[in-house]
Amino acid sequence: MVQFSTAHEVLTVVFQVRGLESENPQLSVLLWERALDPERGAWALPGGRLRDNEDLTSSARRQLAEKVDLREVAHLEQLAIFSDPHRVPGVRTIASTYLGLVPAPAQPELPPDTHWQPVDQLPPMAFDHHPMVLHAHARLIAKLSYTNIGFALAPKEFAVSTLREVYEAALGYQVDATNLQRVLTRRGVISRTGTTAAPGRAGGRPAALFRFTDDRLRVTDEAAALRPPA
Amino acid sequence: MVQFSTAHEVLTVVFQVRGLESENPQLSVLLWERALDPERGAWALPGGRLRDNEDLTSSARRQLAEKVDLREVAHLEQLAIFSDPHRVPGVRTIASTYLGLVPAPAQPELPPDTHWQPVDQLPPMAFDHHPMVLHAHARLIAKLSYTNIGFALAPKEFAVSTLREVYEAALGYQVDATNLQRVLTRRGVISRTGTTAAPGRAGGRPAALFRFTDDRLRVTDEAAALRPPA
DNA sequence: CCAAAAGTGTTCGTTGTACACCCATGG
DNA sequence: CCATGGGTGTACAACGAACACTTTTGG
Numbered sequence: 001m002v003q004f005s006t007a008h009e010v011l012t013v014v015f016q017v018r019g020l021e022s023e024n025p026q027l028s029v030l031l032w033e034r035a036l037d038p039e040r041g042a043w044a045l046p047g048g049r050l051r052d053n054e055d056l057t058s059s060a061r062r063q064l065a066e067k068v069d070l071r072e073v074a075h076l077e078q079l080a081i082f083s084d085p086h087r088v089p090g091v092r093t094i095a096s097t098y099l100g101l102v103p104a105p106a107q108p109e110l111p112p113d114t115h116w117q118p119v120d121q122l123p124p125m126a127f128d129h130h131p132m133v134l135h136a137h138a139r140l141i142a143k144l145s146y147t148n149i150g151f152a153l154a155p156k157e158f159a160v161s162t163l164r165e166v167y168e169a170a171l172g173y174q175v176d177a178t179n180l181q182r183v184l185t186r187r188g189v190i191s192r193t194g195t196t197a198a199p200g201r202a203g204g205r206p207a208a209l210f211r212f213t214d215d216r217l218r219v220t221d222e223a224a225a226l227r228p229p230a
Numbered sequence: 231m232v233q234f235s236t237a238h239e240v241l242t243v244v245f246q247v248r249g250l251e252s253e254n255p256q257l258s259v260l261l262w263e264r265a266l267d268p269e270r271g272a273w274a275l276p277g278g279r280l281r282d283n284e285d286l287t288s289s290a291r292r293q294l295a296e297k298v299d300l301r302e303v304a305h306l307e308q309l310a311i312f313s314d315p316h317r318v319p320g321v322r323t324i325a326s327t328y329l330g331l332v333p334a335p336a337q338p339e340l341p342p343d344t345h346w347q348p349v350d351q352l353p354p355m356a357f358d359h360h361p362m363v364l365h366a367h368a369r370l371i372a373k374l375s376y377t378n379i380g381f382a383l384a385p386k387e388f389a390v391s392t393l394r395e396v397y398e399a400a401l402g403y404q405v406d407a408t409n410l411q412r413v414l415t416r417r418g419v420i421s422r423t424g425t426t427a428a429p430g431r432a433g434g435r436p437a438a439l440f441r442f443t444d445d446r447l448r449v450t451d452e453a454a455a456l457r458p459p460a
Numbered sequence: 461c462c463a464a465a466a467g468t469g470t471t472c473g474t475t476g477t478a479c480a481c482c483c484a485t486g487g
Numbered sequence: 488c489c490a491t492g493g494g495t496g497t498a499c500a501a502c503g504a505a506c507a508c509t510t511t512t513g514g
Contacts, residue, residue, distance in 0.1 A: 005282065008236055008324060052235065052322065056313040080308055081326055083286040092282065094238060096311055145453040161493075173458045178494080179477060183455050186475085203486035204492030223375035224454045224475095225413050225503065228403045391466075408467080409504060416502085433513030434465030455476065 007093045010059045011047035011129070013079070013136035014070065014100040017153050017169045018116055020162065025169045028116035029133055030068065034126055035113065038089055042126035043117065045097075045133070046070075060098045068114050075101040075152035075217060079136055087128050095128075099136045101152035104166060120172070141171055146221040148189040151212035159197050159207030163190070181210075187220040188213055237323045240289045241277035241359070243309070243366035244300065246332040247383050247399045248346055250392065255399045258346035259363055260298065264356055265343065268319055272356035273347065275327075275363070276300075290328045298344050305331040305382035305447060309366055317358050325358075329366045331382035334396060350402070371401055376451035378419040381442035389427050389437030393420070411440075417450040418443055 014030040031043040046068050050059050057076060064070040079097040087095065110116075117123060119137055122130065143149040144167065154166050163184075164177040184190045191213050196206040244260040261273040276298050280289050287306060294300040309327040317325065340346075347353060349367055352360065373379040374397065384396050393414075394407040414420045421443050426436040 006236070006238055006280070008238070050236070050313075053315055055315065056311060056324075078310055081286060081311060083280075083326075085283055085285065094280075094286075096313075142453070145456050159493085167456065171456065171458075175456060176459075176477070176479095178479085180456070181494085183476070199485055199492075201486075202491055203484085204490090205484040205494070207493060221454050223372070224451050226375050226397065226401065226405060226410070227503085228401075229504085389466085406504070406506090408506085411467085413503070429465070429512055431513075432464055433511085434463090435467075435511035437466060457476085459477085 005092060007091050008050045008096070009047055009093050010050055010056055010063060010096050010098065011045040011132060012060050012064060012076070012098040012100045013045060013133050014064065014073070014102060015119075015136070015140060015153070015170070016102040016116065017104050017166050020104050020155075020165055025165045026118040026120070027137075027169045027172075028118050029122070030070070030110075030114065031117050031123070031125075032068070032111070032114040039126035041124075043123045043129070044126040045129045046114075047095075050096075056096050056098075060100070064100065068111060069109050070102070072102055073100045074103050074215070075099075075149065077217070079132070079139060082128055082132065084128070095132075097132050097136070099139055101140075101149070103155060104153060105155045143217075144170060146219060148187075148212060148214055148218045148220055150184075150189070151215055154212065157193055157195075157209045157211050159209060161207060163210070189218075189220055235322060237321050238280040238326070239277055239323050240280055240286055240293060240326050240328065241275040241362060242290045242294060242306070242328040242330045243275060243363050244294065244303070244330040244332060245349070245366070245370060245383070245400070246346065247334050247396050250334050250385075250395055255395045256348040256350070257367075257399045257402075258348050259352070260300070260340075260344065261347050261353070261355070262298070262341070262344040269356040271354075273353045273359075274356040275359045276344075277325075280326075286326050286328075290330070294330065298341060299339050300332070302332055303330045304333050304445070305329075305379065307447070309362070309369060312358055312362065314358070325362075327362050327366070329369055331370075331379070333385060334383060335385045373447075374400060376449060378417075378442060378444055378448045378450055380414075380419070381445055384442065387423055387425075387439045387441050389439060391437060393440065419448075419450055 016028055017025050018028045019025045030046060032046060034040050034042055034044050046064060048063050060076060077099050079099050082095040085092055153170060154163055160177050160181045164175050164180055167175045190210045193209045193211050195209045197209055199206050246258055247255050248258045249255045260276060264270050264272055264274055276294060278293050290306060307329050309329050312325040315322055383400060384393055390407050390411045394405050394410055397405045420440045423439045423441050425439045427439055429436050
């Protein structure tokens with residue numbers, strides 16, 4: 001029967017803000033370089049075939065753990081399905097894409113063919129993986145505005161200035177630290193730990209430390225317009 | 231090989247606001263009643279197996295056209311994938327769900343086993359189709375707030391009071407006609423046609439007619455917070 | 461001229477942005 | 488005591504909700 005000649009793969013776009021302590025932190029994607037044809041030398045998203053006894057989310061988690069030894073994914077969500085019959089050569093394969101986020105300080109060990117690539121300098125990519133990254137990035141930018149999704153990118157505890165760097169890297173434009181704090185505090189997204197960080201060698205007032213109130217995705221700005229009557 | 235024993239189906243949650251000219255319009259879903267086991271007598275979403283040479287969107291369109299003779303779908307978008315290995319008995323089947331919207335005046339011919347069911351009075355449903363409908367409804371409610379998605383539910387031309395009924399049915403709560411007009415006009419979502427509707431027999435000022443400016447989905451309230459600097 | 465339906469205007473609170481000003485620390 | 492970075496306060500504009508008021512029709 002024809003309907004059995006279709007395979008299903010799961011591909012995950014994993015983002016992390018890297019270089020926080022350096023001059024310019026950057027949002028980066030996890031990619032691996034294909035050693036074999038087709039598309040030898042092109043960069044691909046981590047993932048692979050779906051197994052019989054697992055659902056898609058488990059599969060995404062397993063692939064990341066097995067193939068790139070990455071277990072510190074703080075958030076994972078479905079993106080779109082790519083189903084063009086000719087998106088890859090050979091057996092027809094439908095791809096389910098996921099968005100995965102890794103907190104900033106984590107530095108997992110990576111296999112030699114795997115690297116973090118800044119999202120604004122993507123290398124030539126295999127198959128239809130390039131639009132997948134763009135789609136994931138767009139989703140991340142949107143959700144930073146109306147959810148607490150930043151918890152999955154930021155360190156456990158952080159100064160507001162650090163959080164600003166995380167947001168700037170992910171959004172791709174400058175953010176006012178003052179207002180970032182106000183907006184996120186008003187929404188209950190972040191809260192003070194009570195402790196402070198030591199100032200740098202140049203002096204300056206010690207920064208109050210914050211943490212994200214929740215470590216699960218929450219919508220914090222439900223409906224801007226046409227909300228239910230009070 | 232195990233990975234070939236998986237089938238893929240497309241299921242579409244089709245919504246329409248019905249009973250606009252009557253006393254209480256309701257948002258309704260298109261469902262058909264299963265005549266055979268498993269789940270005989272339960273209500274199911276329209277859809278079916280994916281063919282070799284079509285992508286998911288084409289498949290959804292084809293299924294609706296073939297099975298329920300429904301061609302007037304004004305908007306169609308991907309929802310989630312349901313991939314629990316045991317979500318249906320027999321061969322493992324992954325379900326891709328779609329949200330479809332049909333404009334209010336359209337009254338397509340339906341097969342005898344197919345009906346429009348009000349979303350707040352859903353009958354017992356087959357497999358995992360019930361959460362799919364809830365998911366689609368939540369998506370619709372959210373998008374009514376920050377996109378022009380109403381174009382796919384409303385008639386071509388309409389008075390603001392009619393549009394209010396559409397929004398109220400879809401959202402499930404009361405909406406102020408004054409503010410609905412202001413918000414949608416300010417965003418450029420609707421615009422006047424220049425013509426007016428004849429008043430009813432009880433009199434009253436003739437209503438100005440509007441239309442949706444676009445007939446494709448557009449985001450009209452991009453980022454409420456953390457938007458790029460001017 | 462009155463009821464009914466539609467449309468306009470006004471007020472108010474909330475949210476988000478921009479920016480000036482004050483605070484705490486190291487040298 | 489001053490540079491540096493952190494934090495608070497204030498002013499302003501935009502948006503949306505609520506509601507009173509005016510306009511236009513049929514009887």
